[in-house]
Amino acid sequence: MDVTQSAMLDHEPTHQGCRVVAPVLARIGDKWSVLVVMLLSRQSCRFNELKRRIDGISQRMLTLTLRGLERDGLVLRTVTPSVPPRVDYALTELGRSLCGPVIALGQWASAHVDEIEAAQAAFDARAEG
Amino acid sequence: MDVTQSAMLDHEPTHQGCRVVAPVLARIGDKWSVLVVMLLSRQSCRFNELKRRIDGISQRMLTLTLRGLERDGLVLRTVTPSVPPRVDYALTELGRSLCGPVIALGQWASAHVDEIEAAQAAFDARAEG
C-alpha cells in the first residue's frame, strides 16, 4: 500500500479524503452516468446514438446526465450548427482518467456479483422466516 | 491494459459486464454507504458509535444503510443479547475486498477535485452569460 492509499485510511471518515469521495460517487453512482462514460470511452457519440444504445433511458434523463457530466468537466459537448443540428459528446481527458477506477469497480462487481446475489437471497430467506 | 480490462471495454454497454456495475454503484454510490464501509474497514463498530462518527446521518438512514450492506453480504451484524443489547457491525471478507476499488476511486476524487470544481465554476459562469 502506497502512501496515498494509507492516507485514505488514516483518518476519521468525516475528514477530507473521505468526504471528497461522496460527491464523486453521487455523480457516477447514479443510474446512467457510468453507462454513458463507458460508452463514450470507446468513441464519441451523438445524442440519439447514445439514447439508442442505452436501453431504457429517457430523453430527459440522458439530457440531465450529459449536462451533469459536462458540468463536471468529464464530457465535452460539441455543437455543429448544421441542418439538422448535430451534437457530439466525447470524454475529456479528465473523463478518460475516470475510466480506470470505474473499470476496476466494474471488475470487482463482475467478480463478486454471484456472491452478492447469494447473500441477498440468503438474507431475504432469513427475513421470510 | 490487461485482458480483463479490455474485456470490460470490448462490449456494448447494454451487455453484461457494464450492466453489472450499475447495481454496485447504486449500493455504494448512495449518500452514506461509502462512509460506513470506510469506517468499518478500520475497525468494527457499534450502532451508536457509527452514528456519532458519521456526521449528519439520521438514525433511520444509518439503519437502512446497514441493512442494505448486510443484505448484500458486505457487512456482518453481530448481536450480543445482553442488557443493554449490543450490536456490532464489521466488514465481511467481501466487504473488505470492495475497499480496494473504492479507495482507488477516492484517490481519483482527491486528485481531481480541483479540476472538477474549476470545470463546474466555468460551466456555471457560461450558464450565467
Place this chain on the structure above:
DNA sequence: CTGGATCCTAGTAGATACTG
C-alpha cells in the same frame, strides 16, 4: 442501547407533448 413505526417534505424520475 438498538432500532422499529409513522408522518411529512423536497427532490427526482419518467411519460408525454412541444420547439428550433
Place this chain on the structure above:
DNA sequence: CAGTATCTACTAGGATCCAG
C-alpha cells in the same frame, strides 16, 4: 436531430415517538 416544458408519481431522507 436535439433538445425543452410540464405534469404526475415515486422515493429518499429527516423528525419524532415508541419498544425490547
